[in-house]
Amino acid sequence: MTQHPTAEERRPANDGPKAAARNRAALVAAAREVYAEHGLDAPLSGIARRAGVGQGVLYRHFPDRAAVANAVLEENVREVEQAAAAATANLAGVLGVLTWHLTESAAFIGLLHADRTGGRPDGVHAHASALSDRVARSLRGHLTDGHRLGASDDLMLAVAMVSGAVTGPTRGERERRALAAWRLLGVEVGPVRPFGG
Incomplete structure (x- = not known):
């Protein structure tokens, strides 16, 4: 049966x-x-x-589309903030986490290049400015006196320049180009990996 x-x-x-x-x-x-x-x-x-x-x-x-993009961006920024807040954090280590996100996420690169005047009306760029400021605060907290990126907007300008170099068909190629850009700027970067990775 x-x-x-x-x-x-x-x-x-x-x-x-x-x-x-x-x-x-x-x-x-x-x-x-x-x-x-x-x-x-x-x-x-x-x-x-x-x-x-x-x-x-x-x-x-x-x-909507903006909510999805904002969730990805929020996670990226939160991981950079966590790396910056870690007890053993230093600028090179935080830049390694930031660089990992640059090589992994086109959306994160877009955030760092966000049009601060409002650009797109879809809500993504409206949120992007505040997230970009959070990244800047996380990094700036680890700049030592006299650091080459310590003047005014030099830090985020350098990040934008590096993110502009992050191109290529593979993650490995994008990472290679990002590290070369940091090296040309004379900035030390720690291991390129996600926070906790």
Whole structure:
């Protein structure tokens, strides 16, 4: 005699908040990858597909394109801030984390080049200025007196210059170019890796 599963047995387990947190993390990771490959205008459907969720799940977490981009940018900035706040932090180490994000995320590069006059009306650039200021504060806190990047806006100008050099088809090529740009500026950079990596 063949036994058929009851409706209760067929229904997948509902992980509730755990699934929601997992889905959100997967969406942010997927968005970072998709943005690195296709820029901030990449289709949201591609992000959902890469995360392994339906588009409805994406919209449950992020109501629009700006919300997705802001979530990726917020995570990037938070990791730079965490690296800067670590007990053993120094400028070279924080720049290593920053450089990792530059090589991984086209969206992060866009943030650092954000038009501070408002540029795009989609909400991404409206948030970008505040995030860029947070990156600057994190880095500036580790500048020693007399550091070559200590004058006025020199620090973020150097970051923008390096981020402009971060091009290439592979992550390795982008990292090589970023490190060469830092070297040409005479700035020491620690290991290029994510915070805690």
